[in-house]
Amino acid sequence: MPPSRTAKKKPGNRAAAPALLARVNEQVTLEVYGDGKVGAYVDGYAIELGHIGPGSVKRARGFAEGLPVASFSPARKPADREIELLARRLARSGFLEYRLVLPHGGALAAIEPQIPDYWPQVAKLGNSDRIALSRFAYLRRRGNDLVLESPRAPALFRFTDPKLATAILALSTPQKMAALRREKNFVG
Numbered sequence: 001m002p003p004s005r006t007a008k009k010k011p012g013n014r015a016a017a018p019a020l021l022a023r024v025n026e027q028v029t030l031e032v033y034g035d036g037k038v039g040a041y042v043d044g045y046a047i048e049l050g051h052i053g054p055g056s057v058k059r060a061r062g063f064a065e066g067l068p069v070a071s072f073s074p075a076r077k078p079a080d081r082e083i084e085l086l087a088r089r090l091a092r093s094g095f096l097e098y099r100l101v102l103p104h105g106g107a108l109a110a111i112e113p114q115i116p117d118y119w120p121q122v123a124k125l126g127n128s129d130r131i132a133l134s135r136f137a138y139l140r141r142r143g144n145d146l147v148l149e150s151p152r153a154p155a156l157f158r159f160t161d162p163k164l165a166t167a168i169l170a171l172s173t174p175q176k177m178a179a180l181r182r183e184k185n186f187v188g
Contacts, residue, residue, distance in 0.1 A: 018108055020120060021066030021099040022087050028095045032060045040095055049089050056082045066099050092117045107160040115154045127178035133171040
């Protein structure tokens with residue numbers, strides 16, 4: 001038998017970055033009918049959200065579990081534009097939350113908008129950039145969750161992975177991205 005070959009990790013290879021998913025929050029039931037009619041149910045009340053094309057129906061149903069934001073925003077194709085418009089309508093109504101998940105499926109955090117029409121922006125940071133936690137931010141317990149919030153922020157973070165909360169708290173002093181990326185358990 002030939003010796004088994006294992007893939008060697010090249011120094012430049014990094015683990016894949018976490019994905020940002022958009023999903024309807026727990027208080028909302030999203031209904032997407034075969035004819036393209038979309039509605040939401042909140043506390044027993046029905047709210048019509050418009051129509052989408054028949055080709056987008058199956059994909060729109062994915063908002064119940066979470067759709068990768070990068071798959072429809074910025075919109076590249078007409079079907080992406082329909083899904084992005086639906087996502088923006090959901091966000092404007094306060095029905096969306098965002099999940100930060102690892103490629104293998106482990107959840108890191110949920111982002112809960114605190115203002116209508118919140119849309120997360122992923123910052124492109126270089127190695128020379130310094131980042132720090134706002135002096136107004138604070139970490140607290142809400143039920144079984146750890147929540148990071150600030151009165152100046154349009155969203156709060158609900159951590160599902162305590163290691164991420166620890167990493168965020170390390171940002172109470174400014175850190176260079178190069179140093180953070182060299183850390184063993186850097187989440188991206």
